[in-house]
Amino acid sequence: MSKRKNVSSVSPTKSKRAKTDTGQAKLHQFFGPTTTNSKLPQKSSQTQTFIQGSSKPVSVANQSIPADVTVIDVDALDEVEVIVEEISAMSTSRVEPTDLISTSKTSKAVKMSRTIEDVEVDHLVFSPFDVEPLLYEPEKQPGRADKAPYALLTHALVGLSHTKSRIAIQNILTNVLRTIISRYPASLLPAVYLLSNSLKPQFIPIELGLGSSVISRSIQQISGITSAAMKKLHTTTGDPGDVAFAAKSNLRTLIPHPPLTIPYVYESLLKIAGCKGSGAAKEKQKIVEKLLLAASGEEVRYLTRTLCQNLRVGAVRTTILTALARAVIFTPPLGKPSPIHPSLLDFLTPPASPSKGKAKDMEKERLSAILQPAESLLKQVYAKHPNFDQIIPALLENGMEGLAERVPLAVGIPVLPMLGSPTRSLEEIYRRLGDLPFTAEFKYDGQRAQIHAYKSENKEPLVKIFSRHLEDMTGKYPDVIALVKPMMEEFNISSFIMDAEVVAIDSVTGALKSFQELSNRARKDVNIHDVKISVCIFAFDLMYLNDQSLLGRTFRDRRELLRSTFKSKHPGNDSFMAHFDFVNSCESEEGQSRIEEFMNEAVESKCEGLMLKLLDKAPVEEEPATKKSKLKSLPSTYEPDIRTSAWLKLKKDYMEGLGDSLDLIPIGAWHGNGRKAQWWSPVLLGLWNHDTGRPVAVCKCMSGFTDVFYKSMREKYDPGNEDCSQKPLWQCDFGGFKPNVYFRPHEVWEIRGADITESPVSVAAQGLVSSTRGLSLRFPRFIKKREDKGIENASNPAFLVGMWRNQQREAKDGLGEDDGELVDVDVLSDSNVGSEEEDSDI
Template structure:
């Protein structure tokens, strides 16, 4: 059936939809209950309480219509004709066109017509009742009340999307004055879906930034209240990362919702998933030929975001049904591309290139070009605003992606403003990662006052500084070129950012965040006890500290393994239940007593840390200990530094962290010429940067340390962020001669170049003979469940930090432990072994021997296995080679 008009006009004649497969699927869904089995009846028929609620909503619809100005006679006629059907829970089909015909000849203004159309939409719940469908007008069904079990129904495709202008144009010259949607209404979700669809069709970073910038500009100019939910939906999140707000939607809930709305059987849905491989594509195909009883009002960006929040807040008994009901309501109202990206959002994988860095860049550029209505524009010389006069001087640049294209003076000025705006916004975000606070400040004060309004705040984690990997001490001395540094033990624990505040009323607030800004305060009541002791016995009122939490022996303070630490419960831990003691090894101080220390060199920050926070053992029952990381200064001489490194290799640390003490300059070679230049190297705390002022020297990075393994790629997962179009991580396997099969041992996502990723994706393209969603080859992956399986056909040389007992891997199970296998921690790709076949790959026996050897050397052998590897998109990465991007979530 053609798409229903938004006005109340009679339906035009329609043609029957062709296609036996789709029609048969719909026939099955909308068949009379007599042809259904009991389970289908229960599934497709709403319960009494639900129907009563829907009927009440139907009555309310007419009350709304009455209140909007319908005359008494028309309202009474409608109530008599349709209200009685609703009140009686009528099982006959409600003919939508007949309802429209009731209004013919009634004098209604366009606004009242639209109001009544919206009021009808509350009947959407009836679309779940099998009889509530639109049937063709035949001789058997001309009079209402004679709707026998239909054998054919007319349907309307939902793949038609509103027409929007292209968003890929140059933002500097593209006008955002004309609203792309109805200007009297908030922006529809279809506009956001159109934006996401446009992003998915390009890999060009310039095009991605243009699309995001233009989309955000339209929202800022025409409905700034929708900016915040739009940013969260574009970033595939619903809250700041440190808040424990999760959708909690399992695949089964989404699957049931799609089946309920579309009428597909589980078998048909599974078949559709096998052919498309994406939940969003499945939902789009499942609902592409389906229509609802009454046209729904368009989904709004705010509505979708609020629905996601409601899903996250559904707790306790009945939460699953509540979540499914919300998902179904969204799916029923969604149309076209909205369906695809709605389900991808619910699945937390929108599969577009809009990573956080791109969104922040686009947001900054949008505010340079566009200000919200009513905000006073800053002067033309503002470094964060391009006025209309300046933009008017910018020349069209059709070859904007060509770096050799000449840039006119006006465009150059705008680009400088872009750079300034991006710098300030990114700096604010990494120190205060909260879109709510940032958007509020931007809409009220603009970029000019953003830094003053949104500052580093105790209780809100900042993104930590990251270290760059190096291969040897020789490389470190060469890179730093005589600059003073300190070498610190890199403890094998859990990085923690500790926030503490003593209020004016004496109340103490303590927060502990992980490297990835997750709130893990409830996991460490012993550290909370320690921090309260420190605040009560010192003059410190507030601080933000960077540290490593390490398991220790409570008797002598000796270090224990990371696996010991991982054995602690993760939530709602009671102080009296703690069995694994810990020590907090502090190594940096970013904030103290109201003073932000980020711009201070590391030497000054470390001195402040030592002066105000001496090592302490509170001696309280269950309280953690506090100490400083053990270190060695470069001024002590290279011989002492090398001896310190040897201690790290032989001890229970992962290696060394080399940190520049004072800001300086290093000699850098140009990537395009052979010329060298002096490059500033700050020793400040660089949030969210992998800086050369922090160098990481780990055991597994050092050539010649331990044996490597020859492993076979046997599966993979879809990458995230920058690697969304590639396979990452890769599942690797050993050759088990006894079982005659490959056995999964670990995931790997480090050591690959972008070129290798591209070639890998070509060799194992999804759906080819070498890549399948089902396990077609003789491989045992144990508890590791890849999204796709690879045909075993090549061998890779892999080096790792150490061998670990694993609750997931089954490699070598029974050789070392009867219930646990072995896995490789922090695996890193070295090269492809073209001289070896898969039968020449390393064996479980060889892996077990490596484990015994490292046990004999007293190396750290018990770091917990992987849990789940998360693909990280590293800001500022050149893309030439991955750094150490493994993120381990302990199980």
């Protein structure tokens, strides 16, 4: 034992083990914590970011990441590095992937020997999270110190990945958040970010910037396996997390590492995002290696997936918000003796006999009546102020009480935009709205922009511009900033939030140009003197003016304030200054024939169609699923993050019979035949299912593509890169479709089809129309890429069902029924699916 304790004094040449290890590559040395050098040069250029309301402007570094993220300038780091030596030798046998995966061959796997006294880490054993929240007791979960163990979050992620049940997913998230609120409140914010697979709010431009090569090298270095073994592991498992888990499953280190905590993992990710300079990749790899070495068991798998930004669990934003609201209700973060909400106490008393039938349904309704208001409140607050950095501290400070007042709408924090519902014809619009007054506006072919402006304490105007996805695109439009700042002075405005459309125009004639021309602009850090494409800001709504929120006012009032406060501005031939105008509009009082004429004017002006907006709040008769009609109030207020029937969009494509337009997600493909053998054809497309938070396959498309597009698609979706795989790495519901390759869902295509049909292959909208069949699109044809949309904005099953029902109502000869072209792939072999069905255009 004395020799073990004094291992540093033992010469490797005298060690028998060292002799047997001659020629074996050593394990990569793992670096200790980076010491912050207070003498490192700091950037001095600064701008101001601002949050209007109770808070004042905050000065932050003018960088592409938030102020609270440490920027590590790798070029300026000292040469001296703190090195912790893990072990001096390894077993002579190399690690083979089959040995790591198969439990029956563990004797062949490499065994990393310890050269000091064995010290076992105290592994925590957690109780299940997927129980009813009323029966869950967070205080009984094991834990350490004051920081939440990463193993706690991993335990929840394992449960999430093994279920598709919405109820189970909701219970797991609720209970893990309750545990953190009860035991580790300071860890709640990083836990929510890690669960949502993000680092900061969407409007803060921060990215990990980790390439697959950095992660692969890190796994190799900490496990000692060869590149060939890594490749075999990836071929066998198809998932980076599974590869890392298998590669490290038999690794034994000299000194047990301190267990990972949730804050440490999150802070490490921020450090990775902050690495800048020519040596950034090397520094990032060090941090990744430290994380992977400290991780154990399932932590390795989910840590790697987090680094790849693909957790593969069904936790979407709305689900996390619902779980967070429930967690705060069940476990109020106020330090009270009883963690149970008073209204929930009666549910804890066991009834004399279990409730059944109507009694059980009534209990569910009572519980829902307690939880639903909190869920709704939190979602509304997030829609107006989508920033967990403010929401989480407010919840921990005083729970749900007064949350809307404590986290209000704020200038500088983008609002989740209000969205319109698609319609097929003017007849449908008049059927919905009847004689209610509405306005028709041009639907421009541009980029939606949310403009925030505020005067600082020194009266200097500050401007921010956000996209519909809340991305900060201020640096893309210096000409818009040059327009807005003098407008604030001219019209005596202290602050505003405006909803508008940025459209490319001819600076001389003012003629509208296409979105494609606008997209030719650089995306960031544009110099105003380099602007070649002039733009016009077409304003259509006002959500905030002079320190007052306008969200609760009718659209008629908001529009009046917009037009009375601002004036049109056209700087002539000055291409360095944007133009400002209001959307071209027409009122319903002018009659249906005038609205039809206005639609033709929109098409002739190269617009996409019309937006029809209700001016005043009124009850309207909605088209019911049953024979009984019902009245539903349509708000004319601004409803963030809601697709409402008070805003209806009528695109020119929607008016061409059955050739309706859908926004679909490419999620897979088959190998082409004949002339298309070198390309992907057909391509599998999917809808976005908001309930599950993943795409659901709906049809195959092989029409509308040019050879140039086929070639670029084959280069983009190559099995050798991160966007394409021969295994289903990304969560999608494929139904009966079995493509040859799978695509990473990340882009949206506009597709038109002949009609909608019931399908035994597709599971899209299954249960909404038929219990056994879904819906599919017949003869789909590619129109264009929708670069202005993310996958969460793609068409959803409910929209497809609405189109199908309209088609069924208008058809007189049974259109929409399956014509026999759809083949049930469950009874076919994989090879048949790729060949016999390829030309069916399903």
